[in-house]
Amino acid sequence: MPADPAPVLELDSVSKLFGRVAALRELTASFAPGRLYGIFGENGAGKSTLLRLIAGLARPTRGRILRWASDDLHPALARMGYMAHASLLYDELTALENLRYFAGLYGLAASPACEDAISSVGLDPALSRRVGDYSQGMRQRLSLARALLHGPDLLLLDEPFSNVDAGSAASMAARLGRLRASGKTIFVVTHQPAHLEAVADESLWIAAGEIAARQPGIGAALAASTGVTQ
Amino acid sequence: MNYKFLVLTLFTAVLLFYGYYRAMSAPEELTMGEVQRIFYYHVPSAWTSFVCFFANFLASVVYLARRKSSPAAGQAADAVAVATAEVGVVFCTIVLVTGPLWARPVWGIWWTWDARLTTTLILWLIYVSYLFLRHYAAGGQAPTLASVVAIIGFLDVPMVYMAIRWFRTQHPQPVMAGGEGSGLDPAMWNALLWNWAAFLAFGFLLIWMRYNLARFQQLLDERHALAALKGGAR
Amino acid sequence: MTSLFAVTRATLAKDVLLEWRSKDAINAMLFFSVLVVVIFSFAFDPSAEESRRIAGGLVWVAFLFAANVALNQTWMRELRNQVLDAYRVSPAPANALFLGKALGNFFFVTVVELAMTPLFIVFFNLRILGPAWQLVIVLVLGTWALVVNGTFFAAVSLRTRVRELMLPLLLFPVSIPALLGMVEATTAILTGDASPRFWLNLLLVYDVVFTTACLLLFETVLHAE
Numbered sequence: 001m002p003a004d005p006a007p008v009l010e011l012d013s014v015s016k017l018f019g020r021v022a023a024l025r026e027l028t029a030s031f032a033p034g035r036l037y038g039i040f041g042e043n044g045a046g047k048s049t050l051l052r053l054i055a056g057l058a059r060p061t062r063g064r065i066l067r068w069a070s071d072d073l074h075p076a077l078a079r080m081g082y083m084a085h086a087s088l089l090y091d092e093l094t095a096l097e098n099l100r101y102f103a104g105l106y107g108l109a110a111s112p113a114c115e116d117a118i119s120s121v122g123l124d125p126a127l128s129r130r131v132g133d134y135s136q137g138m139r140q141r142l143s144l145a146r147a148l149l150h151g152p153d154l155l156l157l158d159e160p161f162s163n164v165d166a167g168s169a170a171s172m173a174a175r176l177g178r179l180r181a182s183g184k185t186i187f188v189v190t191h192q193p194a195h196l197e198a199v200a201d202e203s204l205w206i207a208a209g210e211i212a213a214r215q216p217g218i219g220a221a222l223a224a225s226t227g228v229t230q
Numbered sequence: 231m232n233y234k235f236l237v238l239t240l241f242t243a244v245l246l247f248y249g250y251y252r253a254m255s256a257p258e259e260l261t262m263g264e265v266q267r268i269f270y271y272h273v274p275s276a277w278t279s280f281v282c283f284f285a286n287f288l289a290s291v292v293y294l295a296r297r298k299s300s301p302a303a304g305q306a307a308d309a310v311a312v313a314t315a316e317v318g319v320v321f322c323t324i325v326l327v328t329g330p331l332w333a334r335p336v337w338g339i340w341w342t343w344d345a346r347l348t349t350t351l352i353l354w355l356i357y358v359s360y361l362f363l364r365h366y367a368a369g370g371q372a373p374t375l376a377s378v379v380a381i382i383g384f385l386d387v388p389m390v391y392m393a394i395r396w397f398r399t400q401h402p403q404p405v406m407a408g409g410e411g412s413g414l415d416p417a418m419w420n421a422l423l424w425n426w427a428a429f430l431a432f433g434f435l436l437i438w439m440r441y442n443l444a445r446f447q448q449l450l451d452e453r454h455a456l457a458a459l460k461g462g463a464r
Numbered sequence: 465m466t467s468l469f470a471v472t473r474a475t476l477a478k479d480v481l482l483e484w485r486s487k488d489a490i491n492a493m494l495f496f497s498v499l500v501v502v503i504f505s506f507a508f509d510p511s512a513e514e515s516r517r518i519a520g521g522l523v524w525v526a527f528l529f530a531a532n533v534a535l536n537q538t539w540m541r542e543l544r545n546q547v548l549d550a551y552r553v554s555p556a557p558a559n560a561l562f563l564g565k566a567l568g569n570f571f572f573v574t575v576v577e578l579a580m581t582p583l584f585i586v587f588f589n590l591r592i593l594g595p596a597w598q599l600v601i602v603l604v605l606g607t608w609a610l611v612v613n614g615t616f617f618a619a620v621s622l623r624t625r626v627r628e629l630m631l632p633l634l635l636f637p638v639s640i641p642a643l644l645g646m647v648e649a650t651t652a653i654l655t656g657d658a659s660p661r662f663w664l665n666l667l668l669v670y671d672v673v674f675t676t677a678c679l680l681l682f683e684t685v686l687h688a689e
Binding site for chain 1: 467470471474475478481482485486541544545546547549550551552553554555556689
Binding site: 294352355356359362363366367368370371374375378379381382383385386389390392393394396397400 | 613616617620623624625626630633634636637638640641644645648658662663666669670673674677678681684685688689
């Protein structure tokens with residue numbers, strides 16, 4: 001594949017230490033825009049930490065992260081969307097109230113962006129139920145809607161398929177594929193690589209804080225289990 | 231440690247002994263008698279603790295300003311902040327203990343809410359809470375949070391002083407060390423200043439030792455971190 | 465770029481809505497404040513003349529403890545579901561979050577104070593001898609003084625192991641000059657003995673200095689990790 005110019009994300013010897021524990025060890029990698037990257041690995045390998053660093057929620061102990069060729073985090077924030085294990089939503093508010101608030105944080109007009117975002121993940125924007133009373137799967141989908149609300153160019157999703165039934169996971173994956181086709185860059189951390197089979201362009205296997213393998217498609221997950229590394 | 235430390239220790243010891251000599255040989259105070267001599271330790275402790283806290287304020291500002299551009303300078307500034315806060319609290323405690331020890335035999339009261347003593351008490355409270363914060367803050371956030379708190383705390387001090395001063399003009403009470411602008415015999419001033427010099431030297435010695443301890447701890451953590459980075463199977 | 469005013473307003477509206485839905489903080493705070501007033505009434509049984517002189521102190525200590533409860537609450541709800549991360553990941557300015565929270569706290573604490581005040585007047589048979597309208601100024605300046613530093617230190621305390629305990633440790637020493645101002649101004653107005661002007665000026669200076677300091681330093685606290 002020809003190398004795209006202007007990588008959307010570059011990791012330059014990025015390390016993250018928590019006290020004396022190294023969660024990430026001198027990661028160096030470059031990621032082209034408009035592709036979907038799967039990030040796989042054992043529990044505790046550092047996948048979530050990596051996503052948090054890219055999102056700007058944590059700062060690397062050493063090294064630099066360049067987003068759109070700049071190490072200044074602030075201008076990149078409006079162009080990134082983040083989804084985590086936790087829902088990042090207020091349990092006492094309805095879906096629409098939640099998204100209206102977050103729209104305000106991004107300086108967006110609330111309608112119709114919020115209603116559209118909620119509908120696009122298969123939920124009812126008019127639902128007056130508190131998010132705290134939603135099922136896990138519904139909350140997951142709403143969290144995705146929140147991440148997509150402001151139309152970010154770079155999406156960071158941490159376990160989007162957990163607690164979601166197979167049908168919804170498939171439609172979520174298809175949605176991600178469409179987003180990628182429209183030029184967005186997507187990083188997905190998951191323990192279920194099969195969901196990304198149709199849409200992943202490349203995948204990474206993170207082990208002990210390092211990129212142990214990088215393969216096209218979801219190859220990294222298979223490579224790791226057979227012990228083949230890059 | 232090296233010969234510089236030894237020299238400073240000797241110098242400090244000499245100053246402390248000389249200060250003691252001057253304190254004991256200064257003219258006896260008219261009304262208070264021998265007990266007044268505690269004043270030569272009470273006041274320099276106060277001045278020294280204030281110098282320490284001011285240094286802590288500066289170190290906190292430097293830490294916040296430089297930690298991103300120059301992590302090494304930031305670390306050093308943080309070590310200074312810890313050292314000056316701890317030593318400052320020690321001297322502050324001395325002031326708060328010597329105060330009542332002096333006041334009781336002389337004026338018959340343990341405590342007086344005069345501007346200076348009260349400000350010292352509040353300074354002590356602020357910096358003890360600073361030390362608690364350092365202790366209880368999670369992981370690597372301690373230096374950042376502590377620096378912020380130190381700046382806010384230090385900004386409070388002039389306001390405390392002004393507030394109590396005004397309060398005292400309305401509700402006067404005895405002032406220790408004889409109010410503002412009360413005259414002091416030159417020989418007494420001399421003894422006071424020598425003891426201040428001695429305490430400053432002593433304070434500097436303690437800060438230096440504590441600073442080195444903090445730096446060693448930082449370097450040790452860095453070594454472990456580096457080992458963690460390099461180690462581990464691929 | 466998202467404007468400071470818009471985000472502050474959005475944050476404030478969200479907090480009011482959250483509080484209205486759950487009502488957990490405000491109900492508990494109101495009841496707590498009633499209890500405090502009653503306990504103080506048992507602890508101190510002053511004559512009418514005495515009560516005017518000590519009421520200032522009693523009232524503001526009671527407000528301080530009530531405010532302490534409120535201040536811890538409002539940040540706790542940002543920790544559930546890690547929703548604070550959603551804010552940090554957005555381009556919204558840190559100051560807007562601080563102002564929104566501080567204004568929300570100001571509103572809640574004022575509501576509690578307004579609930580407690582009639583109780584104090586009744587239990588202590590208070591009659592105001594000085595210009596009563598000045599009490600409004602003291603209330604506003606004094607409450608803001610507690611709330612601005614309280615909101616700030618509550619955010620700092622979130623990141624410690626003993627969260628709820630850390631807040632009063634940090635807040636109380638720094639608040640002493642403001643507390644003195646509030647108490648002395650209130651006493652001056654209640655007794656009509658002196659002019660509260662110096663204390664009002666002190667409170668004003670305190671408010672300006674610390675609001676500025678907190679606004680400048682909050683970003684550092686929000687993004688510390």
